[in-house]
Each structure stands twice: as C-alpha cells, then as structure tokens.
Amino acid sequence: MGFLDALLGRTKPVQANLDQLFALPGATLTLEAGTDFRPTGTGSVCFRAAEGRAFSDIEKDVQDLLNMSKDSAPVEVSTDRYNFTWLVSKHSPDDAEGLVTDLHAVNSSLENGGFGPQLLCTIMAFRDSGGRSLGLVYLYKRGTFYPFAPLSGQRRNNALELQIRGALGADLKIEQDLSRWMPIWGAPGL
Amino acid sequence: MARTRYASDPGLIARMGATMFLLGLVFVGFATGLVYLISYYTSHRHGGGGPANVDVLIFFAAVIGIGSALGSYYWSDKIALRTSGARLVGPNDGPDAARLHGIVDRLCALADMPKPRIAIAPTQMPNAFATGRNTKVAVLCATTGILDRSRLTDEELEGVLAHEMSHVAHKDVAVMTIASFLGIIAALMVRFAFYSELFGGGRRDNNGQSQLLVIPVMLLSIIVYAISFLLIRLLSRYRELSADRSGALLTGRPAALASALVKVTGDMGRIPVKDLREAEPLNAFYFTPALKPGQSLATIFSTHPSLDRRLKELDKISKQLGQQR
Numbered sequence: 436m437g438f439l440d441a442l443l444g445r446t447k448p449v450q451a452n453l454d455q456l457f458a459l460p461g462a463t464l465t466l467e468a469g470t471d472f473r474p475t476g477t478g479s480v481c482f483r484a485a486e487g488r489a490f491s492d493i494e495k496d497v498q499d500l501l502n503m504s505k506d507s508a509p510v511e512v513s514t515d516r517y518n519f520t521w522l523v524s525k526h527s528p529d530d531a532e533g534l535v536t537d538l539h540a541v542n543s544s545l546e547n548g549g550f551g552p553q554l555l556c557t558i559m560a561f562r563d564s565g566g567r568s569l570g571l572v573y574l575y576k577r578g579t580f581y582p583f584a585p586l587s588g589q590r591r592n593n594a595l596e597l598q599i600r601g602a603l604g605a606d607l608k609i610e611q612d613l614s615r616w617m618p619i620w621g622a623p624g625l
Numbered sequence: 626m627a628r629t630r631y632a633s634d635p636g637l638i639a640r641m642g643a644t645m646f647l648l649g650l651v652f653v654g655f656a657t658g659l660v661y662l663i664s665y666y667t668s669h670r671h672g673g674g675g676p677a678n679v680d681v682l683i684f685f686a687a688v689i690g691i692g693s694a695l696g697s698y699y700w701s702d703k704i705a706l707r708t709s710g711a712r713l714v715g716p717n718d719g720p721d722a723a724r725l726h727g728i729v730d731r732l733c734a735l736a737d738m739p740k741p742r743i744a745i746a747p748t749q750m751p752n753a754f755a756t757g758r759n760t761k762v763a764v765l766c767a768t769t770g771i772l773d774r775s776r777l778t779d780e781e782l783e784g785v786l787a788h789e790m791s792h793v794a795h796k797d798v799a800v801m802t803i804a805s806f807l808g809i810i811a812a813l814m815v816r817f818a819f820y821s822e823l824f825g826g827g828r829r830d831n832n833g834q835s836q837l838l839v840i841p842v843m844l845l846s847i848i849v850y851a852i853s854f855l856l857i858r859l860l861s862r863y864r865e866l867s868a869d870r871s872g873a874l875l876t877g878r879p880a881a882l883a884s885a886l887v888k889v890t891g892d893m894g895r896i897p898v899k900d901l902r903e904a905e906p907l908n909a910f911y912f913t914p915a916l917k918p919g920q921s922l923a924t925i926f927s928t929h930p931s932l933d934r935r936l937k938e939l940d941k942i943s944k945q946l947g948q949q950r
Contacts, residue, residue, distance in 0.1 A: 441796040443641055444867035445633040448874055449737040483735060485877030487947025517731055518780050553877050555734055576737035589723075614740060617730045 448552035452578030453542050455608050459559055459571065460531040462580075462606040469602045471563040476528040477624040480541045481555045484520045493548040497522065497541050507537065513623050519555060523624040534559065542575070551575075558583070560625050567592070569599065570625045571607070572617075579610035589620050634870060634938075641863040645804070648856045652807045655849045659683060659842065666838045679838050682821065686813040694809060698802045702742075702764045705756040711746035711766045721745060721772045728783050729765060732790055736875055741765045741793055751776055751889045755789035756798055763793040777885055784882030785889070787872035794871065797864055804857050811850035818843035862930040866938055877946060879939040886939075890932050 440447065466472050484490055501510040501524060508525040515521060522541055526534040538557050545554060554575040561569040570583045582599035584592040596616070600609050610616060619625075663679055697704065706713070714722035725743050733740045741755065741763035751771040757763030771777055771785065792798075818839050873879035929935075 442645070442800065443633075443638045444795040444797070444800075444864050444871075445638060446736075446791060446794050446871040446874070447633075449735075483877050485946050486880055486943060489947050490877070516779065517727060518783065519731065550877075552735070552874075555731060574734055576734060612739075615734070617734055620727075 449576045451542060451546060451551040451554040451575035453539065453546070453575070455578050455580070456539055456542070456557065456573055457535060458580075458607050459535050459573075462571065462603050463531045463559075465603060465606045466561065466599075470599070471565070472561040472569055472599075473563070474528050474531055474534075475560045475562050475624075476526045476530065476534065477523060477560045478526075478534045478538050478558065479521050479523040479560075479622065479624040480538055480557050481515075481519050481521050481619075481622070482541075482545060482550075483518075483553045483555060485550060485553055489548065490550060490553075493544055493550065494520070497544045500540055500544065501537055504533075504537070507533065510537075511623065515621065515623070521623040525624075531559075556619070558619065558622055558625060567595070568625055569595065570619070570622060571599075571603075572619065574610065574615065577610060577615065578608065579615075580607040581610040581616045583616070583619060583622075583625075585618070585620065585622075585625065589618075591618055634867075634941075637863060637866055637870070641860065641867070644856055644860045644863060648804055648807065648853060648860070651849055651852050651856065655807065655811065655845065658845045658849075662838060662841055662845070679842055682814065682817045682839070682842065686810050686817055690806060690810040690813055694802055694806045698758055698799065701798045701802075702757040702762055705754065706744055706764060706766065709746040709748070709754075709766060709768075711744040713742055713744045713764070715743075721769070724772070724779075724782075725765075725767060725786075728779070728786055729790070732783070732787055732875065736790065736794065738790070738794055741790070743767075745769060745772070753785050753789050755792045757793065758798050759796065760793055765789050765793070771889065777888060778881075780876075780878060780881040781885035781888065783876055784872060784878060784885045787875045788868050788882060789872075791868040791871035791875070792864070795864065795868065797868070800864070801857070801861065804860055805853075808850060808853040808857055811846045811853060814846035815843055815850060818846065858928060861928045865929050866935065869935055869938060870942060873939055873942045874946075879942040879946065883936050883939040883943075886932060886935055890929075 463474050484494065498510055498512065501507070501522070511521075511523040511525075513521050513523070524534060524537045526537070538559075542551075542554060542557075545551060556575060557573040558570040559573075561571065563569070568585065570585075571580055572583050573580050580603070582596045582603075584595040584599070586592050603609065659679075666679065705711075714725070716723055716726035722743065722745065725745070729740060729743060739760050741757065741760070742765070744764050744766040746766055746768045748768040749770040750768055751773070753765070753767040753771055755763060755765045765786065767782075767786070771782065777785070822839055822843075869882065873882050876882070
C-alpha cells in the first residue's frame with residue numbers, strides 16, 4: 436500500500452501467491468519421517484464466492500474439472516457459516532501429489548478468471564495414530580503456511596502447532612507472524 | 626492475469642485528487658493572505674512599537690491547531706472508544722465477540738492486513754466505525770445494534786466490517802486529520818480575533834492600526850473556514866465511496882453491502898427490532914424524522930454520501946464483477 440494509494444483511498448486487491456503450494460508433498464514426507472502424523476488424503480480450498488454469473492460459471496467449471504479425474508472421490512462443496520465456499524477433494528492417503536495438483540487446479544482456474552483475490556486458504560489434513568488432527572494451512576495472500584491443530588470445543592493445541600513449525604521449518608515457508616495463525620473452526624475435511 | 630475486474634474507479638480518484646488540490650490551494654491562499662496583511666500592517670504603522678497582535682494571534686492559533694490535530698491523530702482510537710463507551714473484546718468474550726473476530730480474521734487473511742483490535746459499543750443504534758492512526762493500533766468497533774442477528778445477516782455484517790477495514794487500509798484517520806487541520810486553524814483564528822476585539826479594544830489606543838488589522842484577518846479566516854469546511858466534507862464523502870468500493874471488492878459481494886446500507890442508513894434502521902413489550906417503555910415514543918429524498922443542501926454539509934449515490938456505485942461494482950470474459 437503506497438503513499439499515493441492511501442492518499443487517494445484506493446486498494447489494490449492482493450493477488451494470490453500460488454508458488455509455495457507445491458512444497459506440500461515434500462513437507463508430507465518430512466512430517467511422516469519426523470512425527471507420527473500421516474496425511475488423510477483430504478485437502479480443501481476455501482474461497483469467497485463473488486456474486487454474479489462470471490464467478491458461478493468458473494465455480495462450476497472447477498467442479499467439473501475435478502470430478503473428471505478417476506483417482507479421486509467426487510469433490511464436495513460446502514459453505515461455512517462465514518459464507519466462504521469450501522471445495523473438498525479426497526484422494527488416497529499416499530497420493531499427496533495428486534491432491535496438491537487438484538488443489539492447484541482450483542486456484543489457477545479462479546486466478547485465470549480474474550478472481551485470484553477471492554482465494555482465502557488451502558488446508559491439507561493430517562492425523563496421527565492417537566486420532567489428533569492437524570491441518571497445514573496455506574495462506575494465499577501471504578504465500579506462507581501455518582499448522583492448525585483444533586481440539587474439541589474451539590480450543591487449539593498450540594504446543595503441537597509450535598512443534599510442527601519446528602519440524603517443517605526447512606521444508607515450508609512458515610508464517611512468522613503468529614497473529615496471522617487464524618483459527619479455522621470446523622473446516623471441512625479436517 | 627486480469628486485474629480489470631478489480632480496477633479502481635478513475636473518476637472517483639480524479640475527483641478526490643481535485644478536492645485535495647483545492648484544499649491545498651485554499652491553504653496557500655490563506656497563508657499568502659495573512660503574510661500580505663501583516664506586511665501591509667508593518668509597512669504602514671507609524672513609528673511607535675506596540676504589540677503585534679496579529680502575529681501573536683497566528684502563533685497561538687497555529688500552536689493550538691497543531692496540538693489538537695496531533696492529539697486527535699495520536700489518540701484517535703482512545704478518544705473514539707471513550708466517547709462511544711465501547712470496550713475491547715477478545716475472541717472468547719461471548720458469542721457476539723466470537724462472531725466479530727471470526728469475520729474479521731477472514732477478512733484480514735483475504736486482504737493480507739494485520740488484524741485490528743475489536744470493540745463492541747452497547748448501543749441499540751446499528752452502526753460501526755474504525756479509528757486508529759495506522760493498521761497496528763486500529764480499532765474496529767461495532768454496536769450491539771448492528772450485531773443483532775434479526776437486523777443484519779452475517780453477509781451484510783461482513784460487508785459493513787469490510788467497509789470499515791478499508792477505512793483503516795486507506796489511512797483515513799491520517800488523511801482526514803491533515804485535511805481538517807486547515808479548518809481548525811481558520812476556526813481558531815476567527816475565535817481569537819473575535820476575543821481580542823472584544824476584550825483588547827481599550828488597551829491599545831496608541832495602536833489603532835493593529836485593531837484595524839484584526840478585522841480583515843477575521844474576515845479572511847471566516848472565508849477560509851467556510852471553504853475548507855465544504856471541501857473537507859466533500860473529501861469525506863469521497864472517502865466513504867472508496868471505502869464502499871474497496872470493501873465490496875474485498876468480499877466480492879457488493880449487493881450484501883448495499884442491503885446492509887439500506888437497512889442501517891435507510892428508514893429501516895430507525896425501526897426498532899425489539900418487541901415493544903421487551904423494549905424500554907420510552908422507546909415507543911421515539912420520534913422518527915421523515916427525511917425527504919433529494920435534499921440537496923443537506924448533502925453538501927453531510928460527511929456521508931447519500932444512500933442513492935452509494936447504492937448506485939455499488940451497482941456499478943456488481944456489474945463489473947459479473948462481467949463475462
């Protein structure tokens with residue numbers, strides 16, 4: 436946000452940064468080697484649906500595109516209580532690449548349609564043998580990841596999150612500003 | 626990569642730039658006028674010293690003006706919270722606070738901006754405001770009236786909050802403080818000049834020129850104050866429009882913001898949502914002013930654009946977002 440932008444009261448919507456997303460399969464391997472967490476094969480993309488025909492057309496195209504691939508279950512679409520749309524893609528747990536490719540297809544479709552600024556985050560879900568769940572959240576606007584470990588009753592396991600940050604520091608660009616580690620309660624697929 | 630969908634409105638930007646330019650021009654004119662008057666006075670005064678009242682006048686007006694502008698700039702958040710009786714809330718302070726924090730969290734992630742502090746003001750009037758000189762100390766405050774689920778839906782509330790966050794992103798507190806600085810100085814000059822005429826008259830019988838000078842300075846200040854007041858109000862209305870625009874583009878739902886505006890600023894905002902039997906007994910006697918549409922004089926003086934104007938601009942954004950390509 437430059438001086439002139441502030442002076443003239445205009446905001447350039449922040450474009451999504453898709454570059455870091457393909458670091459996820461590598462991070463999955465590191466996580467499996469260093470901790471008990473395994474991918475569940477579920478990943479989701481969260482975006483803000485804009486009003487109007489243009490966006491709904493793109494949304495439909497994306498769903499059709501994802502449903503074409505043979506090695507994944509049909510994509511689930513849901514709207515959360517903040518009116519954000521979630522596309523949940525389910526693959527087999529060892530197919531991290533396929534999952535990330537699917538997620539990336541959603542992003543690039545939206546971006547090509549001119550709706551890059553509508554993307555919020557992507558979550559890849561993990562679970563350990565004790566049943567604890569963990570999400571690696573990718574913030575499109577920052578181009579960074581952070582771990583999110585929800586507990587029951589809208590609490591989060593901060594100790595585990597910090598531990599994961601340490602484990603993945605070399606593989607992923609982790610969000611340094613802890614105040615950006617936004618909780619995503621009830622995220623589909625987590 | 627197409628950015629056209631989110632293009633800023635060149636017309637609005639041009640008009641805002643022109644307004645600021647005019648404000649700057651008035652400021653320069655004011656300074657020049659003062660310098661001219663003072664030099665005229667000093668070159669025409671005959672011998673005897675006497676206090677240069679006008680210099681003192683300008684000095685005090687400038688000091689107090691700068692002081693009050695700096696004060697309102699630095700403590701804008703505290704002043705606003707104190708006057709509205711709002712209190713800061715965390716995400717765990719009840720369902721209303723949790724809802725606000727949830728919505729703001731996501732808006733911040735969408736806009737890639739630091740999260741402002743959140744406050745709730747206990748007022749039934751549906752409203753929201755944001756203050757703070759930068760994004761770090763910004764406070765976003767909503768009244769209990771606007772959080773009432775029977776009044777605004779989540780989507781509409783989100784539109785309102787996105788509008789307020791755009792004010793923070795555009796640094797409106799800083800811009801409006803600087804813009805209103807000129808008005809403050811001119812108003813102070815008028816007041817001081819008036820008092821010095823009232824109380825200082827008898828003491829300067831050997832210094833008649835000085836008294837003669839106070840009146841033109843007062844007149845100049847009045848004119849500058851009137852012009853800058855109108856320009857500042859105009860600027861404020863443009864900044865509201867650009868906050869509407871940025872907020873609507875951020876959520877991608879101009880229609881939600883439009884319907885929130887209709888509910889909050891339109892006549893519906895005045896209709897109480899509480900059952901008559903639950904509400905305070907006096908509420909039943911609230912007077913609802915019947916505003917007629919298109920009161921042009923009222924719009925010149927108001928800080929916010931008319932509802933019609935705002936809805937029209939939001940319509941334009943909606944069309945822009947829906948364009949097939």
